[in-house]
Amino acid sequence: MLRNRLARWSNYVLLSLITLIILYPMIYMILNSLRSTKEIMLFPTQLWPSGKFQWTNYADAFQIGKVSVYFLNSVTVTGATLFFQLIVVTLAAYSLGKWKPPGYRILFFLFLATLMITSEMTTIPVFLMLRQFDLLNTHQGLILAYIGGGIGMAIYLIKNFVDTLPKEMEEAAKIDGAGLLRIFWSIDLPLIVPVLAVVSIMSFVGVWSEFFWALITISEDKLKTLPLGLLNFQSQYNTNYGVLLAGLTIVTLPSMLVYLLFSRYFIEGMTAGSIKG
Amino acid sequence: MTERKTLLAYLFLLPALLLFAAFFLYPVSTSIVRSFTDWNGFNSAFKWVGWRNYETVWSDTHFWEATGRTLKFAFITTIAQTVLGFLIAYFIYSLVSERWKKLLRIAIYTPVILPGAVVSLLWVNMLSPNFGMVNQWLNKLGLGSFARGWLGDTGTAMNMVMAVNTWKFIGMTVTFYIVAMLTIPKEVIESAKIDGAGKGRMMWNIFRPLLTGITEVNFILSLIGGLKAFDLIYMMTGGGPGDSTTVLGIMVYRRAFLSFKFGEAITMGILLFIIILVLTLISRKLMANREG
Numbered sequence: 001m002l003r004n005r006l007a008r009w010s011n012y013v014l015l016s017l018i019t020l021i022i023l024y025p026m027i028y029m030i031l032n033s034l035r036s037t038k039e040i041m042l043f044p045t046q047l048w049p050s051g052k053f054q055w056t057n058y059a060d061a062f063q064i065g066k067v068s069v070y071f072l073n074s075v076t077v078t079g080a081t082l083f084f085q086l087i088v089v090t091l092a093a094y095s096l097g098k099w100k101p102p103g104y105r106i107l108f109f110l111f112l113a114t115l116m117i118t119s120e121m122t123t124i125p126v127f128l129m130l131r132q133f134d135l136l137n138t139h140q141g142l143i144l145a146y147i148g149g150g151i152g153m154a155i156y157l158i159k160n161f162v163d164t165l166p167k168e169m170e171e172a173a174k175i176d177g178a179g180l181l182r183i184f185w186s187i188d189l190p191l192i193v194p195v196l197a198v199v200s201i202m203s204f205v206g207v208w209s210e211f212f213w214a215l216i217t218i219s220e221d222k223l224k225t226l227p228l229g230l231l232n233f234q235s236q237y238n239t240n241y242g243v244l245l246a247g248l249t250i251v252t253l254p255s256m257l258v259y260l261l262f263s264r265y266f267i268e269g270m271t272a273g274s275i276k277g
Numbered sequence: 278m279t280e281r282k283t284l285l286a287y288l289f290l291l292p293a294l295l296l297f298a299a300f301f302l303y304p305v306s307t308s309i310v311r312s313f314t315d316w317n318g319f320n321s322a323f324k325w326v327g328w329r330n331y332e333t334v335w336s337d338t339h340f341w342e343a344t345g346r347t348l349k350f351a352f353i354t355t356i357a358q359t360v361l362g363f364l365i366a367y368f369i370y371s372l373v374s375e376r377w378k379k380l381l382r383i384a385i386y387t388p389v390i391l392p393g394a395v396v397s398l399l400w401v402n403m404l405s406p407n408f409g410m411v412n413q414w415l416n417k418l419g420l421g422s423f424a425r426g427w428l429g430d431t432g433t434a435m436n437m438v439m440a441v442n443t444w445k446f447i448g449m450t451v452t453f454y455i456v457a458m459l460t461i462p463k464e465v466i467e468s469a470k471i472d473g474a475g476k477g478r479m480m481w482n483i484f485r486p487l488l489t490g491i492t493e494v495n496f497i498l499s500l501i502g503g504l505k506a507f508d509l510i511y512m513m514t515g516g517g518p519g520d521s522t523t524v525l526g527i528m529v530y531r532r533a534f535l536s537f538k539f540g541e542a543i544t545m546g547i548l549l550f551i552i553i554l555v556l557t558l559i560s561r562k563l564m565a566n567r568e569g
Contacts, residue, residue: 011371011372012377015381018368019381019384019385021444022387022388022448025400025403025444026388026399028403040408087292088293089293091289091290091292091293092292092294095285099283099285101282101287102283114300114301117301117305118550118553120505120526120546120547121304121308121550122304123546124542124543125303125311125543126300148300148301149300151297180281180282209392209393211393211394211508211512212507215511216530216534226392227393227394230395230398231394244398245402248395248398251394251395252391255390255391255392256390258390259387263383
């Protein structure tokens, strides 16, 4: 009995330690984002600040650090990417899964094959293509690159879901004289909303955090997205740690919120393709 | 299938196919073609140079050093992630309290969601020589002699980026393992318990063999992730100090966007792709054999 209890306790101690290692940096980031540099340098860091919370760190990050500009850019780019990507992949996946036109197997295979291709093979030509169309240093170029890069996975997930759509409602609608588009829009589309949610959440987190494409296509400061803007921000606030950490916290919060609200969708999305395979 | 339906079906596919052509078909074929030219990426003029880019890259010692570093990075982070991930998943799985289980599962996945830029800058801050959290803790624990500029030291920079990479991505491995563990039938575990299997035996003789499938997925995902690593390293060290953290991703970026040798950069990209492909195939094969 005692041995059992001891084992259980040691389990919890070990796990608390692991959790601490995982979460400590994030707690450190959020707590210190409300402190002055002087307080941050004190050690050990008190859990509760001795002085007042430095909300000015956030104000400084937003205004002087231009996080407000980067934030707006990130919202625009992420929003537009999600909107257009969802339309494109939903139409394609629906067509492949439901209507199965001649050659649909080959087409589906092509979309799947994009998952095998590494970005090293595609980045430079796509970069040069964007340059040719004068899309460097524009949000449109960045958005296009994001939409294009993510279609394979999204089509795969949605098509698998479309395959399971029930037929009964459709038959009834056909008798009532509904056309193909009508069935798509009023009957099937509402049914695939759950998988669209999974796709958008995963896409959101990916695009919101994306760094490499932003780095190579955007050089004008006022067009930078948050991850890229943070680099400037870092050199600017090299010594003002509180403001730097406030900036980091601002970038993190949207993904964190989405994750905490929809955490079960992450597991669904992640495991959809891999567990069975 | 009516003609109208077929037409509509292709119409629905059109946007996705255009994107496929623009972002996969065109770039991959151009990559392969342009790797045989002396193209600098600026003017449209280029000459065929045959295998010259491949020869240049092949005989470039920097390329091989970067390849070595990339392999080291990928293998060490993959092994750390798989072994630690398995252990952590097992501990979480065997917890009694459902609430704790859920809480820990969410907590451990959080760093995976964090933007790479945030993770990098946060750790740069914590590893900073003067009042970084890590050195402060070492001083506090009386281990001050170990304190150093972790990322500015050629001896430790690589280890630090590997540690941070593992910290960020281990939640993915753990989650995959836990989800797979939940599919193991309870009877198997119960009967092993009745036979008196201890924790170690249980992990090694029951869980490990039953989870080979997911181990393979984890292994390959981490390996590919490690071979392509760019964000974290670029922001934490920029490839330095010296060349100590210059992995292939960083080298390709520098060749293309800083020295404008697009032909060579594309060639390196193709070689990196081949390395990834070969390693993936080999690891699949090895694991399939062990299973059989």
